[in-house]
Amino acid sequence: MCGTVGLFVGCSAVVVCPLRSLLRDDATAPSVDGEPPPYRSPFATWFERSAVRRMPRRTLAEVTAAELFPPELVPIARHPLVQGLPPHQFDEVLTQHAYRYLDFTAKLEHLVVNRTALGIAHDTLGARVHEDMRFDAYKIYCDEAYHALFSADLIRQIRQATGIVPRLGDHPYFLNRLAEIRERAGSRLAPLVEIMFVICSETLISATLAEGSTDARITPALRESIRDHALDEGRHHVYFAAFLRVLWGQLDPVLRDQVAELVPELIMAFVRPDLPSLRGELLAYGLRPDDVEQVLAETFPAPVVTAYAQETASQTVRYFTELGALDNDRVRAAFARHGLLKGVLV
Template sequence: MSAADPRREWDERAGVRTCPRRRLGDELDAGQLFFPPALVPYGDHPRVRALPAPHRRALFARHLYHYLDFTTQFETRVVNRVTERIAGGRSGLDVRTATRLDAYRIYVDEGYHSLCSLDVIDQLSRASGIAPAPYDFAPFLARLDAVGEGALPDAGRLAQLLQVVVFETLITAILNDVPKDPRVLTLVRDTVRDHARDEGRHHVFFAGLFREVWGQQPAALRGRIARCLPGLIRSSLLPDLRPVRASLAAAGLGPADVAAVVADSYPADRVDQGIRTASRHAVRLFEETGVLDVPGGREAFSTAELLR
């Protein structure tokens, strides 16, 4: 939030205060894309290209649906469980009232992003006839929570705060690139652009909050935090292949073809490079605040393949 006047910044720029409801036009019949093909790792695989055109179109639609469904769940079940505590004064942190007010603003933003994401899924599935596949967020959340439970078993709320600090300081190609692709449905581009604008303010808030929180921690706990953060980064960014496999199977590929497409599209070196790219701003924040300088810190980040 703006240091000068955070309330005015939010009142005048937050999507929930300024953006109209984004509605689907007549672009489906014109052949506009659901999602940029370059951002779908398996989109150009020969076995996917060989599918009938309607099956490929449905595959890209389900990729979009999964991204939006993940957004609805992450914002409400991960980000907002932390912002609600900060806003309510129950986080265990020594923060100012201004910080609590900003946390309430972010809480509203994230609920609004979830509403918009589900609205887009509903509009597109009704108009296209391509139904979204069920998505179980619980395994992803369990994997994410397990990192904090292992590294900070006696500081669960701090671990959950670190989850959000990590995620809100990541920079993904989706928020940057989807709005720029004129081939993509305007409804999708506008919704992602609205989200990206809000996330810029959230990035500033959580980066600043981490600096405050880090400064309040005793030396012993700093070491454990430093060793926890790389795992949180990787857990946040590792691709969830369950919906990918289900979507490929729904497109008509058999088990052997699904396994081949996934193996070819998500090789370990490419996944690691994607994680390093998306986490570069988060890693820079942690480097600037001295996280990598505590005993074991730099080694933990290096072992996690996060340093260039």
């Protein structure tokens, strides 16, 4: 079983999740003769173009905090109570933001995305996919492992250059939120929930990377690593949009509705700020608890979080709309409840 504990440490069933029992045996949706649907690989030039194959190690020798992430890109750094911190603590706010971003990336790739990539590569998820799609999962596995590696590498280099110790918990908060959704969904649906989370995150992440990849204020090593990542994720986005269509065709209508109703929560699990981590950090600077709550409430009011989710997830929501997932009233209501329908025709 892939339980909550397995999510964090890598369970023995990592590539043998019981998804197979959820899929339609008749599987007429992929094609009438049982063959998987046609697949056009976005990885045709992967050996020549992927970051792990082509890009140099990104290195930084000296760096100031503002060159990691300028205050304009660090939400809490725009708040007056944070701007009033002593200069060395304000610098640490910017540096911890870099650590948090890089650690989020490393954990997402290793602990979540690559579990699904492994399952597709070894054909143990239960979903029937085109042979080329299965082979491409090996490439995604390499990509994500490298994204985790260069993120961990940069954390070490930044620590070396700044002397600032990362304030990182055992895992980013999105893993807690995913575990909660899986638990609520029940053991039968849990493997499918995790795969849907991967599909959501893989079709969302390219939008979140675009901003930093061209910002000249960010130190070259970090900016170039974001760009390396964004280029790889462009291919992953195309792949997982196609994988969603394949998987959808193999789910029965009841299961489609059940999992689609959870998709808004999965999207929000990915895009919501890590408030527990930020709270702990701000308290550690000596801010009073009331002031910390004020910073968080005023930096991340619900409309701001919703607007960010809408902007980031619009393409993902469109994919589910095109599949007819939102034709179900309960599913559409769930998307509307999280404010995810704005700008998307349904």
